Amino acid sequence: MKIHDARTDAEYHGEHVRAARGGTIPGSTHLEWTHFVGPDGALRPAAELREMLARRGLTPDKEIVSLCHGGYRSAHAYLVYRLLGYTRTRNYLGSWKEWGDRTDLPIEIPKR
Secondary structure (H helix, E strand, C coil): CEEEECCCHHHHCCCCCCCCCCCECCCCEECCHHHHECCCCCECCHHHHHHHHHCCCCCCCCCEEEECCCCCHHHHHHHHHHHCCCCCEEECCCHHHHHHHCCCCCCECCCC
């Protein structure tokens, strides 16, 4: 399973903390959801999106769970995955707010 963290760089790196703790789920892959959208506000072409995801190991053969802070931005990522034909994808509705508030769960703070 691959975890896709769709939050901002500052959230992912624990610099902008919006829960009890900052950081990310250990082993997650970061790709901010806004990278799916071009300068015109439309989704980037499918081939470009597939390449962007593949460079990060987010491929259709893997189970992918996207998260953000509360499930809204990651819902956008989920939609992109579904439009690209990814069938093994889910959205973590509780996202970082749930995970970051639970002190019994592991976190990591990736270095820039």
